[in-house]
Amino acid sequence: MTxxxxxxxxxxxxxxxxxxxxxxxxxxxxxxGGYDTATGPEELxxxxxxxxxxxxxxxxxxxxxxxxxxxxxxxxxxxxxxxEEGEPGSAKDRWLLRARPHxxxxxxxxxxxxxxxxxxxVYLSDPAAGESVRRALAEHPPPLPVEVxxxxxxxxxxxxxxxVRRIDGGPALPTAKPPRPFEQGVxxxxxxxxNVETLARIALTAARPDLRRTIARSTLVxxxxxxxxxxxxxxxxxxxxxxxxxxxxxxxAAGALMGGLFGGLVDARALDGLPLEPxxxxxxxxxxxxxxxxxxxxxxxPVTTAADAxxxxxxxxxxxxGVCVSGTAAVGKxxxxxxxxxxxxxxxxxxxxxxxxxxxxxxCGLLDAAAGIAGSLLRSFPGLVRSxxxxxxxxxxxxxxEDGRHRLTVAVPEVxxxxxxxxxxxxxxxxxxx
Numbered sequence: 001m002t003x004x005x006x007x008x009x010x011x012x013x014x015x016x017x018x019x020x021x022x023x024x025x026x027x028x029x030x031x032x033g034g035y036d037t038a039t040g041p042e043e044l045x046x047x048x049x050x051x052x053x054x055x056x057x058x059x060x061x062x063x064x065x066x067x068x069x070x071x072x073x074x075x076x077x078x079x080x081x082x083x084e085e086g087e088p089g090s091a092k093d094r095w096l097l098r099a100r101p102h103x104x105x106x107x108x109x110x111x112x113x114x115x116x117x118x119x120x121x122v123y124l125s126d127p128a129a130g131e132s133v134r135r136a137l138a139e140h141p142p143p144l145p146v147e148v149x150x151x152x153x154x155x156x157x158x159x160x161x162x163x164v165r166r167i168d169g170g171p172a173l174p175t176a177k178p179p180r181p182f183e184q185g186v187x188x189x190x191x192x193x194x195n196v197e198t199l200a201r202i203a204l205t206a207a208r209p210d211l212r213r214t215i216a217r218s219t220l221v222x223x224x225x226x227x228x229x230x231x232x233x234x235x236x237x238x239x240x241x242x243x244x245x246x247x248x249x250x251x252x253a254a255g256a257l258m259g260g261l262f263g264g265l266v267d268a269r270a271l272d273g274l275p276l277e278p279x280x281x282x283x284x285x286x287x288x289x290x291x292x293x294x295x296x297x298x299x300x301x302p303v304t305t306a307a308d309a310x311x312x313x314x315x316x317x318x319x320x321x322g323v324c325v326s327g328t329a330a331v332g333k334x335x336x337x338x339x340x341x342x343x344x345x346x347x348x349x350x351x352x353x354x355x356x357x358x359x360x361x362x363x364c365g366l367l368d369a370a371a372g373i374a375g376s377l378l379r380s381f382p383g384l385v386r387s388x389x390x391x392x393x394x395x396x397x398x399x400x401x402e403d404g405r406h407r408l409t410v411a412v413p414e415v416x417x418x419x420x421x422x423x424x425x426x427x428x429x430x431x432x433x434x
Contacts, residue, residue: 006095050218054139079121089260092290104122107203115130157172227249262289358370
């Protein structure tokens with residue numbers, strides 16, 4: 001696992017905070033205005049609606065609307081902080097739970113107050129994060145019962161119906177929808193499943209409503225693909241993708257794999273012209289997703305990247321939907337054939353057909369991601385796809401294992417192995433960046 005790098009101290013209203021390389025205690029968090037009850041639930045909902053804060057788990061749903069949809073169901077709602085983080089290349093949620101657990105728990109408590117929830121859960125797959133959250137719960141007991149639920153790390157384990165299923169004692173696998181968790185979730189109760197960064201921004205908004213727009217218009221991103229370790233940083237919406245490439249150490253990147261695996265591939269022209277803004281990215285056929293961006297250095301072949309990504313998705317399939325099992329396998333096989341120089345002349349027709357016909361047919365977004373990978377390769381790098389059909393690619397040949405198995409090059413950056421228990425203590429193995 002690769003250790004991530006973190007930036008230096010950040011100003012108020014940021015998720016990274018004043019000491020991003022130290023684990024924050026309850027006292028340190030309270031000193032910054034955390035756990036203050038001056039902003040009540042109704043006022044907070046109004047601030048969230050006015051700021052247009054959207055979720056940071058990948059779907060980007062309006063936070064205020066999601067909170068109100070759970071509250072409007074009546075009964076005894078449940079709130080869940082989802083920190084499983086199944087997308088490869090992302091480290092933000094593990095870092096938040098390890099370094100700023102009180103910020104997340106404060107957001108969870110405020111979400112509970114806004115929805116009328118009577119109990120809460122923190123759902124995660126990182127044991128070190130689990131230790132950090134349990135320590136924070138002991139330091140500052142929340143106003144409602146909160147339980148930590150650990151799960152094995154898989155791509156689909158963080159999907160909201162898989163979260164509910166696991167908390168209820170079943171396997172962490174998606175279920176058919178409807179009902180959605182906000183309608184019928186944990187124990188049959190209306191359930192808010194919210195990404196931990198979203199909850200952190202809810203807590204920040206409550207503490208600093210004067211900065212609500214800044215809080216809503218910035219996001220955590222994990223940048224990788226450069227010569228140094230991946231970077232976890234906080235940036236405003238609108239920052240050019242090429243600027244992020246330079247920050248990662250790849251100013252001349254030839255493209256990028258966006259949103260973990262969900263946003264697909266973009267080429268160098270997109271890096272030059274696109275801002276990191278959800279609406280602009282969606283209009284361009286890609287997505288911010290979990291905020292993980294892997295840049296392709298000069299000389300890298302996007303066909304290899306696409307083949308590796310599709311292979312990872314095929315391996316991570318829950319194997320509950322026949323169309324997902326066959327669809328991801330077909331996409332992976334076709335992309336591997338392109339990389340290995342064995343693809344037939346009808347390969348591109350198949351990839352185009354799957355990219356258009358598989359979306360929305362699975363129980364979760366995994367099949368959509370595989371279809372998106374195929375479609376984005378055809379759309380962003382058509383010349384390279386044609387050249388791979390004409391002759392073997394020497395770059396892909398060097399990256400393709402002889403035994404025919406895919407090798408995942410979309411690495412998952414690791415956070416530090418442990419965090420300090422007192423504020424302002426350096427976190428082992430993390431390096432600061434300007």
